[in-house]
Amino acid sequence: MKALQGVEGRVEWQERPSPDCDAGQIRVRVAAAGLNRADLLQRAGSYPPPPGASDTLGLECAGVVSEVGPGVDWNVGDRVCCLLAGGGMAQEVVLDARHALPVPEGLSLAQAAALPExxxxxxxxxxxxxxxxxxxxxxxxxxxxxxxxxxxxxxxxxxxxxxxxxxxxxxxxxxxxxxxxxxxxxxxxxxxxxxxxxxxxxxxxxxxxxxxxxxxxxxxxxxxxxxxxxxxxxxxxxxxxxxxxxxxxxxSTLRNRDDGFKAELLADLRRQVWPLFAEGRLDPLLQRRFSQDEAADAFAALESNQIAGKIALVLDPDLA
The missing domain is CATH 3.40.50.720 (NAD(P)-binding Rossmann-like Domain)
Known part of the structure; x- marks a missing residue:
């Protein structure tokens, strides 16, 4: 699969092996990934992922579940957005099933990619x-x-x-x-x-x-x-x-929190915050979308401090 890496202060698409999907995990075909300042720091080499996390850029993404491991409540075909310690800017990602949330009603996958982090x-x-x-x-x-x-x-x-x-x-x-x-x-x-x-x-x-x-x-x-x-x-x-x-x-940091902490946080978010999207009281505020070929431009836009709201990198335009 193609995955975006930070290489000496720039971004570069590289081929990486697809990870296995084990018990308690889901595999997601990524439609889009949200950009965050942590991605700028990782690109520069100053914010490495926590031990055991993917070194691919991306702390959040959205897509469609393509595989489920044993003991998982999600189904193949479900639309989800995901909180990650890394790996979101890739064609697919495997994650703890508890770290995914349903895409709020009425939102595209590109919009949903801008929500979790x-x-x-x-x-x-x-x-x-x-x-x-x-x-x-x-x-x-x-x-x-x-x-x-x-x-x-x-x-x-x-x-x-x-x-x-x-x-x-x-x-x-x-x-x-x-x-x-x-x-x-x-x-x-x-x-x-x-x-x-x-x-x-x-x-x-x-x-x-x-x-x-x-x-x-x-x-x-x-x-x-x-x-x-x-x-x-x-x-x-x-x-x-x-x-x-x-x-x-x-x-306070979030990226290096353990899996159980993140699972409880997202469960609370799903109960108390996610319904507000369907009610129209919250907005993902996705300001700009960039294609896979425009990854460097997306990072430059975030670094410029001229974007109010969020940026999404679209990896699969047929889904996003």
């Missing part, structure tokens, strides 16, 4: 780890990203006013259209966020560069969830402020 990330960090309660205020850094766009919609659906930091007026308008109350441009005046706070929960993929700011923006008993290091890995913090506000700092 970002909605699982937003749900895990806001509602499971930060224990977000109705009415609590949220700040989302990088609010127009895939995760940010999903998080805005979840906040709106579950009764949480949210604000964002973004890179342009266009991206701020995108966030407000999704349901954000407002926000600021990061290159102009992040300090003006203080006028909008304090916030009960901050979801931050930036890291070190925003650490001092985040601590100042949080309310008493606030929760600061860090999910990335785009702004560096080191920071100075006023520990008296941390203690005085009783702030919880939560470091």
């Amino acid at each position: 970002v909605y699982a990330t937003a749900w895990l960090n806001l509602f499971q780890l930060a224990r977000l309660q109705p009415g609590e205020k949220v700040l989302l850094h990088a609010g127009a990203s895939g995760v940010g766009s999903a998080a805005i919609q979840l906040c709106k659906a579950f009764g949480n006013p949210c604000w964002v930091s973004v890179g342009s007026e266009e991206r701020l308008a995108h966030c407000i259209a999704l349901g954000a109350q407002g926000g600021v441009l990061r290159k102009q005046n992040l300090e003006s966020l203080r006028e909008l706070g304090p916030f009960d929960v901050i979801l931050d993929p930036v890291g070190g560069q925003y650490a001092e700011l985040n601590l100042g923006l949080l309310a008493r008993d606030g929760r600061w969830v860090n999910i990335g290091l785009m702004g560096g890995r080191e920071a100075r913090l006023d520990m008296a402020q941390l203690l005085g506000k009783r702030v919880q700092v939560i470091g």
